[in-house]
Amino acid sequence: MTPDLIYGLTGIAVFGIGLVGALCALDRLRRVLALKLCSVGAGFLLVVGAWRAPPGVPDPVPHALVITGIVVMVSATAVALALIRRLQTLEAEDER
């Protein structure tokens, strides 16, 4: 067993766990977190794809893609969380 196999399956498992959470979780914050898990799973897949058995040097392109993906995901998370905060405030105002 090589690291790419172990971590590739880890990534797919994390993606699947995130998928369950994204479809089933009621709690809004938890759904955001589940989506973030999915993105980590996809990141694992790309990093594993870039890995080359030592002494090989990994392919830098997927690394760059994952870094881009991480920044994109933090932006999307920030917007989703802002929506959650706004919605909760509006709901609390309606309660009053």
Next chain:
Amino acid sequence: MADPLMIFDILLALSIVALATASLSVRDQFTMIVLFIIFGLLSALAWVRLSAPDVALAEAAIGTGVTGALLLKTLHHLRFVSGSRNRQPMTGVAPLPPVPLGVTLANAAFCGLITLGLAAGFLGAPAAGPGFDMLVAEAMPTSGVAHPVTGVLLNFRAYDTLMEVVVLLAAVVAVWQIERGLSEAPAPVMGVVWQGFARLALPAIVVVGTYLLWGGAEAPGGAFQGGAVLAAMGLLLLLTRAYVPQPGHRGIARWAFVLGTGVFALVALLVAGGGRVAFEYPLEHAKTLILLIEGMVTISIAVTLAALFHGREPVALTTGGRHDT
């Protein structure tokens, strides 16, 4: 076969999966976020094992650090709005009816099948298969930088990176739009020790961030990691109330948000000409131009991430809620 590294890999992989499951199933939301942060750090460690230190740095700093801070801030806000710090107010003000267990199980089974299918597809794919290795190796001498990941990010696939900065810009515009006039939950009280720590830590963070940016040309690091570390400084300033955003600062903030995108896009357009196309830096200026872009992008990323953490646009609040013009 008792390769200690392999045992380490397997244990790490199992902990990552266990933490992912635990963070989604634990009841308390604060625990959920803490488990997620540990999960993120362990994932970063796994990526170090896969010889991807740049990605690991970005995941630890942005994917885990900034995301974790955003989640904690939101949790704090939600608990404040719901008026109780002890109850679990999370599913909205009116508690939602629980989903029937059958539906949850069916969904889980469905996702399980998808996961198995993906695993089968993964096992069938060529291991250490074709890639860009040769192409990158050939093009590196003309890229203007020495570190391959930086070369990909800022030269070969610079268009992707520009659009990624555009995503950040879109996010901050959207967040300002969404949270206009939203009153803010008072910041959690920080002790004297924390304030002192912040004072000590700030200069160190600046040094580390600048080093990451500068080092990105040769070693792991670069604009995104450096930006995230500088953003951490912004978070500390905001949390300790050493800096409180004022309505008058909006103009400069807007400029800081667009600085990276604007300079990047201008350089990309202006180098075209004399047989070159957009993004094709002249070889003799490539290093300078890339450093210029990286520097500006770092500033924008740092300010934008800090602004995403702060959330609402700093406007003079009219008391009494929804009126937000």
Next chain:
Amino acid sequence: MSVDLSPITLAIFVPLFGAIMAFLLPRAASVIGLATLALTTGAVIWLARAVLTGGAVVLPLGGWGAPLGIDLRADGLSVAMLGLTCAVGFLVSVAALDSLKGAQQARQRQYFWPLWLLLLTGMNGVYLGTDIFNLYVMIEVIALAAVGLTVLSGSRAAVQAGLEYMYASILGALLFLMGVGFIYLQLGRLDFAGLTGAEPTGALIAALALMFVGLALKTALFPLHFWLPAAHANATAPASALLSGLVVKAALYIVLRLAQYMPFPSETLLTLVGLMGAGAVIWGGIQALRAERLKLLVAWSTVAQIGLIFVAFARAGEVGLPESWKAAALLILAHGIAKAAMFLAAGRIKDEIGHDVIRDLDRSPIRPTLAQFTFALAAISLIGLPPSLGFIGKWSLMEGAMAAGYWHWVAVTMAGTLMSVAYFSRVFAGFLRFDRVRAPVGEHQGWALADAAPLTLALAAIGLGLLAAPILGFIEIGYPFGVAP
């Protein structure tokens, strides 16, 4: 040093700089926005001329060339989509000038323009992109800007709908990203040309399935449409027009392109896609018949029309695919123009009457006749009456299905057409009845300059049907379906 500008980069960079300027100078945002739209349209016309004279245009950014670098490529279909986006976008912008002019909307106006111009950047980027990872970044630009536009009004319903839209968008994009990962694993490259002729291995089938489901979620194909009606019905009128007319088309376009480069591995899958489309046609029709509010009805009709586009795509099976995409492309153009007109008209009707409850439309003494006329014209194209562009699209759908002997797709199209007649008639009844009006019937208000933009769009939706042949000829330029370019 002279700077060579090429229309293909301008089509992406002009809206980007416009967005930056509109964000920096909020007071001048409207002027900057309109100027940007005009300049972008100019760039697209320039590009269209280049494509007409010289065939497909390819620009290797950074001079590297695919697969290491990223290429931009414009062919007939890309330029048609760019043209649709700019023309509809320009007219919606004109309408937005009016509907956002009040002092109440000062903040909406300030954010509408940067978000809309960023959205335009993202959409133009999708239509010119040839790299699947780049497409992922572009659909995220679109998603964030589109969600920002959805919640522009700040009402609780809009924020709630925007959050659901955001979840669906992120999940769709991540499924797509996972598909990109599988493609990299199998093929080691990410450009379209690298996908051609690849053997359908397990990893590639997984990639295709992930990308298709992700895009179906983004374009709201039944049964993944759950987020669309609320999001489109609760947005402000110009935002609804942009979301329904243009935004959902970006993901649809990527589906068309992927099918061009990665042929569907089997007939069964194509039939499944057609069945999902048929489900959308029927379910969207039923929900539109039951909708109580005008904008909700229009939003459900979008679900049905998206389904019809997928039916057109599957109309003649695998062998018919090299022709079927043209029917789908025509329906995309027709729907984009007509639906933007209809949402703007619905917004005008709501503004004038003060509500959009369909049952009470005929109680109002105020008759925004011009907007109602626009709504009816747009409905003609959406129902598919001659000579509208919608008619040509539906006709070529049914023609292809009949030629292939696939009568079930003809039946679905007919059923969808009948249902659209039925649900739009509910609205027309409200326009034409006067016996329930309690006030003097003569009170006709609601003529406004703001009607000019939607009316132009609706007239274009009908008139372009007469130009169907040149349009079809244009979208085929540089686009030999199924053959590697």
